[in-house]
Amino acid sequence: MIPQDIIRCKRDGGTLSATQIEDFIGGLVSGAVSEGQAAAFAMAIFFRGMIARETAALTTAMSESGLRLSWSLNGPVLDKHSTGGVGDHISLILAPAVAACGGFVPMISGRGLGHTGGTLDKLDSIVGYETQPSTDLFQSVVRDIGCAIIGQTSDLAPADRKLYAIRDVTATVESIPLITASILSKKLAAGLDGLVMDVKTGSGAFMPTLPEAQALAQSLATVAREAGLVTTSVLTDMDQPLASSAGNALEVLHAIAHLRGEACEPRVQEVVVELGAQMLLLGRLAPNLTSARSKIEAALTSGAAAERFAQMVVALGGPADLMERAQQILPTAPVMMPVPASRSAYVAGFNTRALGMVVVALGGGRMRPQDKIDHAVGLSKCVEAGTFVHKGDPLCFVHARSMSQAQEACVTLQSAITLGDEASAPTQMVKQIFAA
Ligand code: URA
Numbered sequence: 078m079i080p081q082d083i084i085r086c087k088r089d090g091g092t093l094s095a096t097q098i099e100d101f102i103g104g105l106v107s108g109a110v111s112e113g114q115a116a117a118f119a120m121a122i123f124f125r126g127m128i129a130r131e132t133a134a135l136t137t138a139m140s141e142s143g144l145r146l147s148w149s150l151n152g153p154v155l156d157k158h159s160t161g162g163v164g165d166h167i168s169l170i171l172a173p174a175v176a177a178c179g180g181f182v183p184m185i186s187g188r189g190l191g192h193t194g195g196t197l198d199k200l201d202s203i204v205g206y207e208t209q210p211s212t213d214l215f216q217s218v219v220r221d222i223g224c225a226i227i228g229q230t231s232d233l234a235p236a237d238r239k240l241y242a243i244r245d246v247t248a249t250v251e252s253i254p255l256i257t258a259s260i261l262s263k264k265l266a267a268g269l270d271g272l273v274m275d276v277k278t279g280s281g282a283f284m285p286t287l288p289e290a291q292a293l294a295q296s297l298a299t300v301a302r303e304a305g306l307v308t309t310s311v312l313t314d315m316d317q318p319l320a321s322s323a324g325n326a327l328e329v330l331h332a333i334a335h336l337r338g339e340a341c342e343p344r345v346q347e348v349v350v351e352l353g354a355q356m357l358l359l360g361r362l363a364p365n366l367t368s369a370r371s372k373i374e375a376a377l378t379s380g381a382a383a384e385r386f387a388q389m390v391v392a393l394g395g396p397a398d399l400m401e402r403a404q405q406i407l408p409t410a411p412v413m414m415p416v417p418a419s420r421s422a423y424v425a426g427f428n429t430r431a432l433g434m435v436v437v438a439l440g441g442g443r444m445r446p447q448d449k450i451d452h453a454v455g456l457s458k459c460v461e462a463g464t465f466v467h468k469g470d471p472l473c474f475v476h477a478r479s480m481s482q483a484q485e486a487c488v489t490l491q492s493a494i495t496l497g498d499e500a501s502a503p504t505q506m507v508k509q510i511f512a513a
Pocket residue numbers: 159160161187190250255256257259260
């Protein structure tokens with residue numbers, strides 16, 4: 078294999094054979110392909126795209142780059158994956174809720190990508206929590222507790238782990254074939270019975286328009302079907318941060334408050350319930366959607382989901398008192414600064430991507446693959462679209478390492494949150510469902 082020939086073929090708009098793709102991905106994992114070559118390959122795919130056959134071959138090659146898990150459990154093996162957003166910590170609430178309803182959720186999550194936060198980085202803000210456990214530990218936590226949320230280990234889809242880190246910092250994320258292969262390679266390696274895809278659309282999504290998000294959902298459905306993985310896609314809103322917090326530790330805090338019933342934001346609750354209900358349907362754990370929704374709601378209100386989350390944290394090495402002492406245990410930033418509204422008006426809209434990039438610039442995401450994350454920084458108490466604010470009211474709070482970083486973030490945020498004279502209609506969270 079000559080990597081530059083494969084890159085050249087794609088750069089010039091050619092169609093790659095399955096063998097070329099397998100060779101390139103094999104070389105990425107073995108080290109025969111350099112990071113620079115992988116970045117050029119990703120950029121060629123970004124501009125030239127891939128036909129369905131190539132995307133399927135890329136997905137297969139990446140999923141076969143490591144172990145493929147198999148399970149023998151007394152319930153369905155289910156998972157959910159989001160295409161990425163801002164303030165999206167649904168996984169932290171959803172996985173334990175589905176586990177409490179009888180599903181088994183081996184969730185292999187990713188680091189932050191571009192402007193979006195990653196579940197893996199969020200969990201890394203919990204001291205002691207092992208996000209890269211051995212495969213044996215991962216499997217035993219799923220078997221005993223019902224869910225384990227981890228990052229990619231060196232055993233599971235290592236090709237995606239490498240390519241993901243390169244795409245993050247080379248502006249090659251927003252590509253339907255690359256997103257499809259990245260997500261499905263991890264999910265196929267996890268040996269699932271059913272997958273629910275949360276395909277985001279709006280200014281904080283990789284596919285901002287509805288037609289683009291629909292095309293991504295279609296690509297995911299086609300490749301998953303060919304690989305024999307039953308998948309339902311739910312298109313959900315990402316035109317504003319999903320929760321009022323964005324940033325690693327801040328989102329863990331928020332998820333714990335939601336699980337404990339202390340701060341159930343309606344938009345977060347709606348997405349958790351809809352995605353959870355679709356997972357229960359795929360796993361035949363409920364006879365219909367109404368009953369599936371009620372089961373997820375009950376898992377949350379009864380505290381059963383919170384209990385599973387606490388057990389998962391302990392089983393993976395985290396603190397036993399995290400649920401009760403999250404405020405004290407999770408890292409906090411030294412500076413907290415309000416972002417004042419410049420006039421009295423309605424919150425009309427968000428450049429959600431810009432909000433995500435503020436978190437990255439504060440240190441909550443990476444500029445280079447090797448960068449260390451600052452888990453404490455981010456945004457909290459972000460207003461929702463449609464809220465009326467008086468001049469000087471906080472639009473959100475910035476959590477930063479220094480005053481100068483906070484002030485810089487403040488200026489960007491004031492221009493990323495649009496104020497208007499009229500109240501906008503409430504957002505529809507679930508835009509479309511493509512059932513399996
Ligand atoms: N999530 C992933 O795992 N990969 C992508 O490329 C985008 C979102």
